[in-house]
Amino acid sequence: MGMLAACHSPEQNEYRNWDTYRGSKDAAQFSNLAQITKENVHLLEPVWEFRTGDNGPRTPMECNPIAIGNTLYLTSPKLDLIALEANTGKQKWRFSAAEYHQGSGVNRGVTYYDDGGDGRIFMSAGPYLFAVNAASGSLVTEFADGGKLDLRGDLGKDPASLSIALSTPGILFGDLLIIGSATGEGYDASPGHIRAYHAKTGAFVWIFHTIPQAGEYGHDTWEWIEGENYGGTNNWGGMSLDEEKGWVFVATGSATFDFYGGNRLGENLFGNCIIALDAATGERQWHYQAVTHDVWDYDLPCAPTLVTIPYEGKQRKALVQPTKMGELIVLDRYTGEPLLPVEERPVPRSYVPGERTHPTQKFNQGILLVPQGLDSTYLTDISEEANAFAKKELKKYRNEGMYTPPSIEGTLTFPSTRGGSLWGGVSYDPNTNRLFANTNEVALILQLKRLMAQDEDELQELSGYHTYMLNCANCHGTDRKGLADAYPPLTNLGEKYASAEIGEIITGGRGVMPAFTQFEGAELDSLIGYIVHGKVPENLVEAAEKPSDKYVMAGFRLFLDEEGFPGTKPPWGTLNAVDLTTLSVLWKVPLGDYPALTERGLSGLGTQNFGGCVATAGGIVFIGASADEMFRAFDADSGEELWRYKLPAGGYAVPSVYEVDGRQYVVIAAGGANRIGTPSGDSYVAFALPE
Numbered sequence: 001m002g003m004l005a006a007c008h009s010p011e012q013n014e015y016r017n018w019d020t021y022r023g024s025k026d027a028a029q030f031s032n033l034a035q036i037t038k039e040n041v042h043l044l045e046p047v048w049e050f051r052t053g054d055n056g057p058r059t060p061m062e063c064n065p066i067a068i069g070n071t072l073y074l075t076s077p078k079l080d081l082i083a084l085e086a087n088t089g090k091q092k093w094r095f096s097a098a099e100y101h102q103g104s105g106v107n108r109g110v111t112y113y114d115d116g117g118d119g120r121i122f123m124s125a126g127p128y129l130f131a132v133n134a135a136s137g138s139l140v141t142e143f144a145d146g147g148k149l150d151l152r153g154d155l156g157k158d159p160a161s162l163s164i165a166l167s168t169p170g171i172l173f174g175d176l177l178i179i180g181s182a183t184g185e186g187y188d189a190s191p192g193h194i195r196a197y198h199a200k201t202g203a204f205v206w207i208f209h210t211i212p213q214a215g216e217y218g219h220d221t222w223e224w225i226e227g228e229n230y231g232g233t234n235n236w237g238g239m240s241l242d243e244e245k246g247w248v249f250v251a252t253g254s255a256t257f258d259f260y261g262g263n264r265l266g267e268n269l270f271g272n273c274i275i276a277l278d279a280a281t282g283e284r285q286w287h288y289q290a291v292t293h294d295v296w297d298y299d300l301p302c303a304p305t306l307v308t309i310p311y312e313g314k315q316r317k318a319l320v321q322p323t324k325m326g327e328l329i330v331l332d333r334y335t336g337e338p339l340l341p342v343e344e345r346p347v348p349r350s351y352v353p354g355e356r357t358h359p360t361q362k363f364n365q366g367i368l369l370v371p372q373g374l375d376s377t378y379l380t381d382i383s384e385e386a387n388a389f390a391k392k393e394l395k396k397y398r399n400e401g402m403y404t405p406p407s408i409e410g411t412l413t414f415p416s417t418r419g420g421s422l423w424g425g426v427s428y429d430p431n432t433n434r435l436f437a438n439t440n441e442v443a444l445i446l447q448l449k450r451l452m453a454q455d456e457d458e459l460q461e462l463s464g465y466h467t468y469m470l471n472c473a474n475c476h477g478t479d480r481k482g483l484a485d486a487y488p489p490l491t492n493l494g495e496k497y498a499s500a501e502i503g504e505i506i507t508g509g510r511g512v513m514p515a516f517t518q519f520e521g522a523e524l525d526s527l528i529g530y531i532v533h534g535k536v537p538e539n540l541v542e543a544a545e546k547p548s549d550k551y552v553m554a555g556f557r558l559f560l561d562e563e564g565f566p567g568t569k570p571p572w573g574t575l576n577a578v579d580l581t582t583l584s585v586l587w588k589v590p591l592g593d594y595p596a597l598t599e600r601g602l603s604g605l606g607t608q609n610f611g612g613c614v615a616t617a618g619g620i621v622f623i624g625a626s627a628d629e630m631f632r633a634f635d636a637d638s639g640e641e642l643w644r645y646k647l648p649a650g651g652y653a654v655p656s657v658y659e660v661d662g663r664q665y666v667v668i669a670a671g672g673a674n675r676i677g678t679p680s681g682d683s684y685v686a687f688a689l690p691e
Contacts, residue, residue, distance in 0.1 A: 015430075015617075018067045018658040021109035021169045022425060023614070026306035027240040029427040031657035034617035035664035040689060041620055041633045041643045047665070047688045048089030049648070052076035055682035056104070058488060058511035060652065061671020062423075062611070064109045065684065067658035068119065068134065075107045077671060077682055079125040081132055087660040089686060093137030100148060101126030103508025103515050106167040106182070108238075108423065108653070113172055113199045115140075122177060122199075124166035126508070126515045127151050129179070131202070144202025151181065152517075154204045155191055156213075162190040163516045165509075168238040168423070171248060173279035175199045178248055180235030184514060185297070186471040187263070187550060189256040192234020194275075196282060206282035210234065210252055210270045217284065218269035228263050232256035233271040237302040237423045240319070241279065242333065248279040249306070249333075251321060253299030259406045259446055260295060260551040262354030267292050274304055274321050274329070276336065286336035290323060290365060292358040295350070295405050296446070297417040298324050302425040304331075309433060309580045311339055320428070320580075322421030325402065326370025326439060328578065340366045340583060347403035352448055354549055361403045367583060369421075369439050369576050372402040374414035378569045380561055382602055390567040393559065397445060406446035408551075412559060414568065416444030418675075424612025424625065424654055428580075434636065435578040436613050436621050438591055441606075442566045443559035448551040464530030467523060471516065472531075477555025480534050494532035502528050511673065565594065571606030575613065575623060575634060587639040592626020608676050612654040614666075624651020624668050627676045631655075631668055631685075649673070649681020663688055 015024060015032040022029045036044065055061070059077035066073050072086040079101075083092040103126060111122040112134065119134035120143070129151055131143035139147030151166060152159035163184050170179035177199045183190040194208040210233040212218035222230070235250040242249070255264050255271045272291040277284055291298045304319040309330075311318070317333040330339045343363040350357045363372065371378060379390040397412040398404055404411050419440040426437040468480075472490075476482045482489040493502060503524055509515035519527060559567040566572045571590035579586045590606035597605060609625035616622070620642070621634040629650045633643040649672030656667050666687045673680030 016659065018656045019112055020066060021064055021111065021238060022303070022654060023656070025171060025241040025243065027238070027303040027425060028305060028430065029425055029612060029654065030429050030615050032617045033657055033659055033664045036616065036620060036666070036689060037618040038620060038635055038642060043689055044633070044643055044645070044687045045690060046645070046685050048686050050084055050089040050091070050684045052080065052082065052682040054078040054080065055671070055680045056510070057680060058673050059104050059671070059680050060106055060512050060673055061669045061682065062106060062108045062653045063669050064654040065656045065667055065669070066110060066112055067656065068112050070660050071134070072667065073110050073112065073121050073134070074669070074684060075110065075123060077680065078104050079107055081110065081121060081123045081130070081137070083134075083137060086658060086665065087663070089684070095130070095132050095137045097125035097128065097130060100128055101508065101515070102504060103510060105165060105509040105514055106512055108167055109169045111169045111172060111177065113177070115200060122169065124151070124169070127164055127517055129166060142201065149197065149202050152190070154195060154207060155193060157191070161518050163514060163518050164190045165514050167236055171239045171241050172199060173241060173243070173246070173248060176205060176279065178239060178279060180239065180250065182236045182514060183232055183234045183256070184471065185232065185256055185258045187257050188229055188471055189231030191231055192236070192252065194235055194250055194277065194282065208277055208282040208284065211255070212269060221267040221269040223265040225263060230255065230264060232258070233268070237300070240303040240306050242306060245334070246279050247276050247285060249304050249319060250275050250277065251300035251302065251304055254291070254294035254297060257550070257552070258295070258297040259553050260352065260355060260448060261293055262352070262356070262549060262551070265293070265356050267358065268294070272298060272300060274300065274319070274331065274336070288329070288331055288336045288338070290321070290329060290362060292361060295355070295357060296403070296413055301419070301421060301423045305426055305428050305435070306333060307428055307435070307580060308430070320426065320435060322426050322437060323365070324415060324417060324420040324422070325372060326368060326415045326420035327365045328367040328369065328426070328435070328437065329365045330367065330583065338365070348400040348405065350405035350407070352406070352408060352551060355405065357405045367578055367585065369437060369585065370415050370441050372415065374399065374412060374443055374568060380565065380567050380569055382565065382570065382597065382605070386561040386563070386565070389562045393567060406448050408448050410445050410447035412443055413446055414443035415440070416442060418442050418444060418558070418608065422610060424610065427613050427615040427621065429615045429617075429636065431617060432636070433580045434586065434615070435580055436615050436636070437576050437578065438609050438613055438623060438625055439574050439576060440608050441568055441572055441574070442608055443568050445557040445559055447554040447557070449554040451550040451552050464526035464528070467519070467527045468530050475513070475556055479555065480531065481555065490531050491534065499528050499532070502531065512675070565597070566608070571604070573606035573609040573626060575621065575639065577636065577639060589634070589639040591623070592628050592630065595628055610652040610675065614655045614657055616657055622655045622657070622666055624653065624655065624670075627678060629672070629678060645687070647685060648683045650676065650678045652676070663691070
């Protein structure tokens with residue numbers, strides 16, 4: 001077959017099918033297909049492009065498609081489930097969830113279940129998990145309630161009061177579908193407990209309380225307040241599974257509110273934890289907490305990747321957990337013991353009333369990919385003007401190291417909630433025992449603002465303000481001005497949409513914003529009123545300014561230079577290779593460039609990046625992710641860029657690698673519109689070598 005002849009050795013028979021999110025249940029994000037090599041990758045060309053036709057101004061498309069035989073399953077910006085011929089991109093069928101849920105949101109993939117018949121695809125949209133016949137695209141009515149499962153159930157609370165979704169697919173263990181959740185990040189967030197359901201019937205099987213209940217392990221790590229809502233500590237980035245052991249590994253985010261914890265004092269287990277659970281029962285086997293009483297939004301953003309590494313003269317079953325703090329935590333898979341030294345150091349205290357941060361935090365948890373902490377020597381040097389501006393800005397904020405807590409005057413945090421690593425995870429090549437990870441190196445300003453109190457009897461008109469601050473200000477800011485490249489301003493929303501349309505956006509979700517299905521009636525009307533008008537009635541201002549015990553973020557603000565580029569020293573985004581034999585960084589190269597700076601002769605700076613990379617047995621690392629909307633191939637041995645292709649929109653997703661009739665394909669979602677400010681798109685583009 002000439003150029004299409006396979007290069008892999010006969011014994012390499014694993015990692016050849018992309019039938020699971022991130023390629024395999026161990027979250028290896030690796031393909032043993034080796035038809036595309038370092039020598040021929042420059043010949044790679046697009047062989048088909050499929051446009052979903054339903055993108056909007058800010059709709060993300062982050063799906064990592066799965067391939068079952070010659071069928072590719074993927075989702076659209078408006079969360080339609082679509083089946084394509086994997087070799088041609090021709091549509092086979094399309095399932096629309098719009099009949100059950102109006103809106104959009106984030107969906108990073110789907111799950112295939114072999115039910116002994118046609119098979120079924122599990123996909124989520126809004127508060128529902130759907131079971132769809134893999135051959136026909138129709139609902140599997142024997143599953144749950146006519147083919148859909150309400151994700152708000154089985155959490156021990158009134159489902160109508162909850163806003164919950166599933167942005168990253170669950171994982172199958174036999175006939176059990178194990179799921180996490182996206183819960184929101186405000187004071188009213190839903191709890192993020194881990195649940196398992198029977199994959200055939202949808203029957204509830206078990207739950208692990210990530211917010212421990214009375215009598216459960218970890219309950220005493222919280223200082224409970226009667227009547228307070230406790231949410232978050234959710235697994236939103238996916239799971240990995242050791243099928244032989246029968247254990248599922250989950251990584252959790254912080255408890256809510258993300259940036260103030262005066263209402264949730266204590267160590268807050270199981271927030272920011274790697275947790276090993278018995279996949280059949282949900283029973284905890286061990287846990288490791290990476291951040292204690294998190295007030296930085298340092299969620300563990302993706303599933304740990306399961307690896308086998310040489311350690312003390314033996315092959316050791318281990319896992320590697322990427323963090324937003326720029327670390328790769330390496331733990332024994334069956335004990336949770338760190339395999340590299342971990343430092344516990346004192347950290348600065350909070351001076352925000354009511355807050356009590358933990359006196360120590362863990363540092364250098366494994367292999368460090370990103371500097372931790374920012375000073376004047378690590379500021380942008382793209383020009384003298386940019387450096388001078390950044391130095392002046394740096395002096396405005398509290399800055400005593402990476403774990404300096406959020407403050408009323410503003411705190412500089414680096415790495416930030418933008419990473420380090422994010423949900424795109426890492427790629428692990430078991431043949432070479434190397435791991436590949438893309439990271440960000442940008443700083444964030446964490447500034448808190450006191451929330452005006454609300455007396456329900458006297459200040460009913462303030463309920464819209466109160467609801468906004470508790471649920472919306474975290475992203476759109478207390479001034480409703482948003483962040484241009486990430487979260488849209490709401491100050492002129494009333495000029496664009498009627499009140500009813502705004503209500504549909506709130507309850508249905510749009511772009512990366514989840515659906516707030518719990519708001520209705522007078523509460524929804526009041527929220528819409530505050531969003532549109534943005535002010536408190538004059539006769540209520542004085543009463544509204546009485547003390548409150550809650551603080552909110554005064555807007556999502558990156559630390560930038562005067563032109564809007566990162567104020568930190570480039571590279572701002574990198575691709576890294578780690579040798580897991582020596583547990584050291586093999587190489588590090590910039591990832592992407594900002595076109596406006598390239599035009600000025602400034603390249604090799606890297607950009608903020610979203611999505612992940614995939615390594616192959618052909619010695620290639622494929623990745624999109626960057627703000628210049630390129631799809632790239634790197635030499636896995638050296639980090640040299642070997643090939644690039646300009647996508648129709650930014651490729652902020654994990655690529656998939658699969659084979660049909662002896663031909664290797666690489667496909668990526670070009671959805672754009674993530675949080676980098678590039679336009680949205682609706683294309684899936686597949687690449688292969690010429691026939």
